[in-house]
Structure formats: structure tokens, C-alpha cells
Amino acid sequence: xxxxxxxxxxxxxxxxxxxxxxxxxxxxxxxxxxxxxxxxxxxxxxxxxxxxxxxxxxxxxxxxxxxxxxxxxxxxxxxxxxxxxxxxxxxxxxxxxxxxxxxxxxxxxxxxxxxxxxxxxxxxxxxxxxxxxxxxxxxxxxxxxxxxxxxxxxxxxxxxxxxxxxxxxxxxxxxxxxxxxxxxxxxxxxxxxxxxxxxxxxxxxxxxxxxxxxxxxxxxxxxxxxxxxxxxxxxxxxxxxxxxxxxxxxxxxxxxxxxxxxxxxxxxxxxxxxxxxxxxx
Amino acid sequence: xxxxxxxxxxxxxxxxxxxxxxxxxxxxxxxxxxxxxxxxxxxxxxxxxxxxxxxxxxxxxxxxxxxxxxxxxxxxxxxxxxxxxxxxxxxxxxxxxxxxxxxxxxxxxxxxxxxxxxxxxxxxxxxxxxxxxxxxxxxxxxxxxxxxxxxxxxxxxxxxxxxxxxxxxxxxxxxxxxxxxxxxxxxxxxxxxxxxxxxxxxxxxxxxxxxxxxxxxxxxxxxxxxxxxxxxxxxxxxxxxxxxxxxxxxxxxxxxxxxxxxxxxxxxxxxxxxxxxxxxxxxxxxxxxxxxxxxxxxxxxxxxxxxxxxxx
Numbered sequence: 001x002x003x004x005x006x007x008x009x010x011x012x013x014x015x016x017x018x019x020x021x022x023x024x025x026x027x028x029x030x031x032x033x034x035x036x037x038x039x040x041x042x043x044x045x046x047x048x049x050x051x052x053x054x055x056x057x058x059x060x061x062x063x064x065x066x067x068x069x070x071x072x073x074x075x076x077x078x079x080x081x082x083x084x085x086x087x088x089x090x091x092x093x094x095x096x097x098x099x100x101x102x103x104x105x106x107x108x109x110x111x112x113x114x115x116x117x118x119x120x121x122x123x124x125x126x127x128x129x130x131x132x133x134x135x136x137x138x139x140x141x142x143x144x145x146x147x148x149x150x151x152x153x154x155x156x157x158x159x160x161x162x163x164x165x166x167x168x169x170x171x172x173x174x175x176x177x178x179x180x181x182x183x184x185x186x187x188x189x190x191x192x193x194x195x196x197x198x199x200x201x202x203x204x205x206x207x208x209x210x211x212x213x214x215x216x217x218x219x220x221x222x223x224x225x226x227x228x229x230x231x232x233x234x235x236x237x238x239x240x241x242x243x244x245x246x247x248x249x250x251x252x253x254x255x256x257x258x259x260x261x262x263x264x265x266x267x268x269x270x271x272x273x274x275x276x277x278x279x280x281x
Numbered sequence: 282x283x284x285x286x287x288x289x290x291x292x293x294x295x296x297x298x299x300x301x302x303x304x305x306x307x308x309x310x311x312x313x314x315x316x317x318x319x320x321x322x323x324x325x326x327x328x329x330x331x332x333x334x335x336x337x338x339x340x341x342x343x344x345x346x347x348x349x350x351x352x353x354x355x356x357x358x359x360x361x362x363x364x365x366x367x368x369x370x371x372x373x374x375x376x377x378x379x380x381x382x383x384x385x386x387x388x389x390x391x392x393x394x395x396x397x398x399x400x401x402x403x404x405x406x407x408x409x410x411x412x413x414x415x416x417x418x419x420x421x422x423x424x425x426x427x428x429x430x431x432x433x434x435x436x437x438x439x440x441x442x443x444x445x446x447x448x449x450x451x452x453x454x455x456x457x458x459x460x461x462x463x464x465x466x467x468x469x470x471x472x473x474x475x476x477x478x479x480x481x482x483x484x485x486x487x488x489x490x491x492x493x494x495x496x497x498x499x500x501x502x503x504x505x506x507x508x509x510x511x512x513x514x515x516x517x518x519x520x521x522x523x524x525x526x527x528x529x530x531x532x533x534x535x536x537x538x539x540x541x542x543x544x545x546x547x548x549x550x551x552x553x554x555x556x557x558x559x560x561x562x563x564x565x566x567x568x569x570x571x572x573x574x575x576x577x578x579x580x581x582x583x584x585x586x587x588x589x590x591x592x593x
Contacts (some may be wrong), residue, residue, distance in 0.1 A: 096301065
């Protein structure tokens with residue numbers, strides 16, 4: 001009896017230990033990636049990096065200022081094209097959609113978030129680039145927006161559902177039409193949470209490379225307009241990383257450090273923002 | 282509202298219409314994606330027929346397109362990734378729901394989520410300069426020495442290859458599988474857990490006999506979601522898998538995936554058939570991941586049909 005008892009305890013302890021080991025194993029790569037990016041990237045960050053254009057092959061120096069601007073442009077366009085539709089679709093699902101149609105939308109959004117980002121690139125290429133006959137910031141922005149859309153929709157829906165029914169009823173009871181109640185009471189109450197979700201979605205698309213390869217493409221010069229091929233940090237990192245030049249590798253690490261820094265800041269601040277709210281619920 | 286059949290607010294109608302329009306747009310975008318890709322792929326479907334999925338020769342110059350090496354590379358690297366990631370992810374999920382003290386759960390799950398937040402291209406960069414050299418100089422010689430009798434671990438140590446691809450993918454899908462499984466485990470009713478513990482079961486026995494049976498289909502769903510991620514992942518694996526369209530039994534040998542060939546060749550593709558061939562690969566990838574996602578979502582919804590919005 002007692003022997004069996006100890007045996008069971010032992011198995012239990014072993015399984016728990018294995019779970020701990022698995023968790024540590026999962027986190028090791030995170031630590032390694034952050035360590036490498038920091039230690040290799042820090043040396044490449046100087047003033048020229050932020051202010052100058054990339055130098056042609058063979059010349060050292062230069063920066064990737066155009067890629068910063070390009071990334072900002074692309075992410076800005078993505079927000080413009082992706083957030084309003086996403087939020088409204090989320091509002092529909094949470095406030096109006098009780099029927100089969102809402103289920104279909106919800107399901108499509110979930111499924112869409114699993115579609116490989118490279119196929120979104122092909123989609124936008126055939127949709128926009130082939131028609132306008134040019135790679136452009138617009139095309140890149142649309143690709144990133146498509147990527148954001150399901151996340152924004154589902155986040156909005158979920159957060160709107162957390163808003164207590166009594167708030168809706170109170171507003172409607174005051175004689176406010178439903179659309180006003182939704183916009184200025186329900187949506188407003190959920191706004192901080194939704195903003196957090198959107199921040200996370202932005203963090204995700206800011207680092208996307210695959211859908212940009214054949215939509216925004218790349219550009220060694222300053223962006224001259226949204227209809228032009230546009231450089232971006234992730235694509236630039238890719239180009240430099242697979243090149244054979246040491247100087248470019250160094251630049252790739254530096255850009256990686258910035259990109260990771262940006263993503264981390266967005267993620268950590270999203271968490272800090274959402275934390276107290278969840279607790280007080 | 283229209284409860285008494287009296288006035289219907291015009292603003293309400295407009296607002297509702299707008300919101301519904303954008304909700305429809307999600308379904309439409311998904312449909313348009315399928316349609317566009319099918320249209321783009323049609324020249325290739327007509328040109329290559331079944332040869333496309335069974336042929337091994339990819340020769341754009343001669344308009345001969347057999348995508349089997351890419352399909353093989355995608356399947357093998359993804360299965361390898363699952364082999365590594367599934368045990369680890371389930372360990373993480375169990376750790377976060379059953380084992381870890383409550384104060385530790387939220388910081389650790391945040392760290393695991395960060396793993397998913399690191400952009401793919403960064404993993405690729407790290408893969409090129411850190412992982413591949415490590416594999417070439419340490420892990421592959423070790424595997425070759427100990428398990429070299431298996432064809433899987435034979436051949437020259439190159440670093441860049443199927444093994445590197447599988448490991449990178451494993452790192453990237455671990456957060457997906459573990460966070461969905463965690464959600465599923467959390468959705469298991471507490472009285473199952475407590476009932477088992479009250480009967481004198483250890484934590485492991487409660488997990489094994491009460492919790493896992495209930496959560497099984499959800500966990501399978503989580504794994505399928507991870508598989509979908511792995512199949513479609515592009516940048517990181519393109520950067521480490523070696524990009525050679527060979528079919529080799531050895532995991533040390535370079536390979537090529539469907540997503541990688543699209544990434545590498547799409548902008549250079551000239552002619553309808555070549556472009557169509559790449560679009561057809563995209564279409565296959567799209568169809569397979571779509572199917573996997575549908576199955577996975579249904580499985581996960583079955584278990585964790587969270588009391589609407591009870592996440593976070």
C-alpha cells in the first residue's frame with residue numbers, strides 16, 4: 001500500500017517536473033533571441049542609422065532611415081484600412097449579431113487569422129499590384145490591414161461583451177437611440193481594452209515580412225509617394241540577413257534590435273494597460 | 282426600440298447597416314481570397330494538371346512545374362516541428378493551469394506569448410547566425426554519432442536544412458499550441474478536477490483520468506492550429522531551410538517549402554504559367570490551412586465554448 005502510494009507520488013512529482021522543464025525549454029529560445037539581438041544589434045545603432053539612406057553594395061556606412069519611414073507609412077495605412085472596419089464588424093457581432101450570420105462572420109474571422117500571411121500577399125498582389133502595375137505602399141497597407149482585420153474584430157467583440165448589460169439598459173432607458181448608446185456608452189467603456197488589443201495587432205503587423213515582399217516590395221530611396229514601392233524594416237532585415245556582406249549583417253541586427261524593441265514595448269505596455277482593468281472586474 | 286412596433290430610429294438602421302456591411306466584408310474578403318487565387322492559378326492548373334502535385338522537376342525555363350519537393354519540404358518540416366513542439370507546448374499548458382503556483386502563471390504565460398510576438402524575420406535572422414552554426418558544429422555531429430544508423434541523421438553537417446527549419450518552426454508554434462491548450466484546460470469544469478482530487482488522486486492522476494479526457498478534442502484542435510501555422514510560416518523557415526528543391530531522407534539536408542518558393546520566386550516570375558504555378562502553390566497552402574483551421578476551430582469550440590467573452 002505505502003509502496004504504491006510512494007510510487008504514485010513519485011510519478012506525480014516527475015510529471016510536474018517535466019512540465020517545468022518543458023516551460024523552461026520553451027522560454028530558452030526567447031532568451032537567446034533577445035540576447036543575440038541585443039548584443040549584436042547595439043553596436044550598429046548610431047545617428048547615421050536613423051538619418052541616412054542605405055549605401056550601395058560595397059560601401060560601408062549609411063542607415064535605413066527610409067525603412068523607418070516606410071514602416072510607419074505601411075502601418076499607418078494598415079490602421080486606416082484595418083481598424084475602422086474591424087471595430088465596426090466587432091460592434092456588429094457583439095451588439096446586433098445573434099443569429100447564424102454572426103456565427104458565420106465569427107467563424108470566418110477566426111479562420112482568416114490562421115491563413116498564411118504569404119497567401120495574403122498573393123491575394124493583394126493579384127488584387128492591387130497587377131491592376132495598378134506597380135508595387136506600392138497602398139498595396140502593402142492593404143495586405144497588413146487584411147492581416148489585422150480578424151484580430152481587431154474579435155478583440156472588439158470580446159471586449160464589448162464584457163461591458164455590463166446594465167450600462168446598455170441605462171442608456172436606452174434614458175431614451176437614447178441604440179446607435180448613440182453603442183457609440184458613446186458601450187464602445188466608450190470598452191475603448192481602453194480595445195485600444196490595447198489594437199496595439200497588439202499593430203505590434204504583430206509591424207514585424208510582418210511575407211505579405212510585403214510582393215506588395216510594398218522594397219526601395220533604396222526615400223519614399224516619394226504612397227503609390228511607389230516602399231521599404232520597410234522587416235523586408236530590409238530580410239534582404240540584409242540573406243546577403244553575403246558583413247556590414248549588411250550588422251545593419252540587419254541593428255534593425256532587428258529596433259523592431260524587437262518596438263514590439264516588446266507595445267506588448268509590455270498593452271499588458272500594463274490591461275492589467276488593472278482585468279483585476280477590477 | 283421597435284418593441285411596440287412604433288417608430289424605428291433611422292440612425293439605428295443606418296448604424297446597424299454599416300456595422301453589418303463590415304461584418305459581411307470579412308466573409309467576402311475570405312471568399313475573394315479564394316477566388317483570386319484560383320483565378321491566378323488557373324493557367325497553371327490547365328498546364329500542369331496532376332503533374333503539379335506528383336512531379337519532382339521545377340524548371341521555370343522549360344515551363345515544367347512539379348511542386349512535390351516543396352510539398353514534401355513543407356510536410357516534413359511541419360511534422361518535425363510538431364514532434365518537437367507538441368510535448369513542450371502541452372507541458373507548458375499543464376504547467377500554467379495545473380502545476381505552477383497562481384502568482385507565477387500570469388508572468389510566465391506573458392513570456393510565452395512574447396515568443397509569439399517576436400517577428401518571424403527575427404527568428405530567421407537568429408536562425409542564420411546562431412542556430413544554424415550551432416547545429417552544424419554541435420547538434421548535428423552529436424546526432425550523427427549517436428543516432429547515425431538512422432537515415433534521418435546521415436549525411437554532411439550543413440546547419441541549414443530540414444532540421445534547422447523544423448526547430449525554428451517548433452519555436453514559433455509552441456506559443457500557439459500552448460496558449461490554445463491552456464485555454465482548453467481552463468475551460469474544463471472545476472468540479473471534474475476537484476472531484477478527482479477529492480477521491481485521492483494525485484495532480485497527475487486527476488489530469489490523466491479526469492481532465493485530459495474532457496479536453497482531448499480541444500487539445501487536438503490546438504495541435505492542428507499549430508500545424509496550420511507551421512505549414513504557412515514563411516520568412517523564418519525560408520532563411521534557414523537551405524532552399525534546395527531536393528527530396529532527401531536526411532534531416533541534415535537542405536529542403537524547400539511551399540511558402541519559401543513563393544517568397545523567393547514570386548517577384549521574378551514571368552509569364553502566366555510560372556506566376557500561375559506559384560499562385561497554385563499558394564492556393565494549395567490556402568486550402569489546406571483553411572481546412573485545418575475549420576477543423577481545429579470546431580474542435581476547440583466544442584470544449585472551450587467559453588461563456589461568451591470570458592477570456593483574459
